[in-house]
Amino acid sequence: xxxxxxxxxxxVTTHRLLEMKKCGKKIAxxxxxxxxxxxxxxxxxVDCILVGxxxxxxxxxxxxxxxxTMDQMIYHARSVVRGVNRAFVVCDMPFxxxxxxxxxGVKNAIRIMKETGCDCxxxxxxxxxxxxxxxxxxxxxxxxxHLGLTPxxxxxFGTYTVRAREKAEAEKLINDARLLDELGCCGVVLEKIPASxxxxxxKIVNMxxxxxxxxxxxxGQVLVIDDMLGMDQAFAxxxxxxxxxxxxxxxxxxxxxxxxxxxxxxxxxxxxx
Ligand code: KIV
Numbered sequence: 001x002x003x004x005x006x007x008x009x010x011x012v013t014t015h016r017l018l019e020m021k022k023c024g025k026k027i028a029x030x031x032x033x034x035x036x037x038x039x040x041x042x043x044x045x046v047d048c049i050l051v052g053x054x055x056x057x058x059x060x061x062x063x064x065x066x067x068x069t070m071d072q073m074i075y076h077a078r079s080v081v082r083g084v085n086r087a088f089v090v091c092d093m094p095f096x097x098x099x100x101x102x103x104x105g106v107k108n109a110i111r112i113m114k115e116t117g118c119d120c121x122x123x124x125x126x127x128x129x130x131x132x133x134x135x136x137x138x139x140x141x142x143x144x145x146h147l148g149l150t151p152x153x154x155x156x157f158g159t160y161t162v163r164a165r166e167k168a169e170a171e172k173l174i175n176d177a178r179l180l181d182e183l184g185c186c187g188v189v190l191e192k193i194p195a196s197x198x199x200x201x202x203k204i205v206n207m208x209x210x211x212x213x214x215x216x217x218x219x220g221q222v223l224v225i226d227d228m229l230g231m232d233q234a235f236a237x238x239x240x241x242x243x244x245x246x247x248x249x250x251x252x253x254x255x256x257x258x259x260x261x262x263x264x265x266x267x268x269x270x271x272x273x
Contacts, residue, residue: 005043006045006086011085012088014120026221027219028220029220030048030050030224032080033058035079035080035082047087047088048088049090051080051116053092058227059076064154070111077118078117081118089120090144091118092121095152099129109121121141122145125147125153126145126172126173126175126180130179133183143183145176145177145188146191147176148164148191148214149193149213163191163192163193170194177204181207186207187209188205190218191211191214192212193214198211198215199217214239223240228242228244230244
């Protein structure tokens with residue numbers, strides 16, 4: 001039995017997230033894309049699970065998140081929801097599902113909620129998508145924002161380097177965060193921005209801020225599960241802390257299996273009928 005099994009099994013809700021911010025309790029968030037991993041993540045006490053469109057990179061091997069479709073996000077989110085009892089499950093709206101207009105955004109948002117059973121949707125952007133965010137919130141669906149490095153706009157940025165170092169972009173980010181907060185978002189992811197800016201935003205807004213590469217003063221942290229478990233040794237950005245080296249553990253285990261099969265030491269007499 002893991003020493004990290006949580007005793008407080010109450011479901012995490014939008015209300016709990018706001019309470020956590022108010023009383024200074026940090027929010028731990030990780031991504032998951034399938035049932036088995038989501039069950040482990042939930043049991044280990046993670047407060048929020050993000051069914052990220054980073055599935056495009058880590059599950060499907062694409063270079064960007066742009067190819068993800070509604071059907072693919074729904075498949076991943078539905079699988080995750082089946083494995084979760086306690087965590088608040090947030091699903092990314094994929095690129096193209098909410099940028100065209102608010103009506104299409106709401107239609108797609110309702111479809112994801114109906115078909116997955118997730119708790120909340122995450123959309124990238126600020127003022128540009130304000131109408132859509134408002135309409136989705138008006139239909140009763142919790143929304144989490146995402147500002148700073150927004151991977152769905154990677155082709156516009158042309159680089160994965162830190163965002164909002166310049167005054168104009170930092171001011172826009174602050175205004176976008178204020179707007180999302182006023183609209184009633186239940187949180188915002190701040191990705192790869194200077195820690196001082198993330199601290200400032202976290203103090204200004206009522207909603208919880210969840211950082212990734214945004215320093216330690218945000219209200220919570222999020223990492224991509226495959227990255228923090230060390231599934232890809234080549235991916236090593238400064239903000240990433242690796243909590244395991246699963247690539248080595250898995251390769252060793254599989255290598256041992258291959259050897260045992262070839263040596264005819266697996267299965268042995270106790271492993272047969
Ligand atoms: O898709 C994702 O995993 C994300 C995180 C990087 C925040 O949006």
